[in-house]
Amino acid sequence: GQQLNQSPQSMFIQEGEDVSMNCTSSSIFNTWLWYKQDPGEGPVLLIALYKAGELTSNGRLTAQFGITRKDSFLNISASIPSDVGIYFCAGLYYTGTASKLTFGTGTRLQVTL
């Protein structure tokens, strides 16, 4: 099955630093989603992007839907310890009510004090 190329696979950063991660695909999507997964929990939606070129913020998080509809990035500014976790991008393609959600392979973020 199709998977998205997500990079980097892991990051070790110091508290206060900014973080950037991205996803690329060979297919176009209607919607890009960014999820965060804490240890022992399921993914939780952080940001949803609905239009090519769209730039959306949610607190310290900023994400963009690429113009080609085949890529997206997520930035986290001024990281804090609770940002630790695995971040997944997901591309959603839908027609009518039928949909297919494809996940990236994840970026594991570690924040040191």
Next chain:
Amino acid sequence: NAGVTQTPKFRVLKTGQSMTLLCAQDMNHEYMYWYRQDPGMGLRLIHYSVGEGTTAKGEVPDGYNVSRLKKQNFLLGLESAAPSQTSVYFCASRKSTTVAYGYTFGSGTRLTVV
């Protein structure tokens, strides 16, 4: 507001044993999904259901069966467990009218097959 609840949270099976994972949602969602998560692989869709009494195969359905007898419940069955089915299993749901808003996930079931 419980959202999506998965039981059990952990399970160890011997090769060849069978078991059923239960997913329950209290949000009146029509669509429900079962994913498996393996290291470095992201989440992959096993089976899904677009409504009570209906199921369909995802991208990795072999070795699994599902049933959706009630709208709020989606069961994932392993008839004869294999070590390759060691994984973390996630259930998700969404309303049929909110396709663009993503899915709500449960907290997962960690299954080990020895």
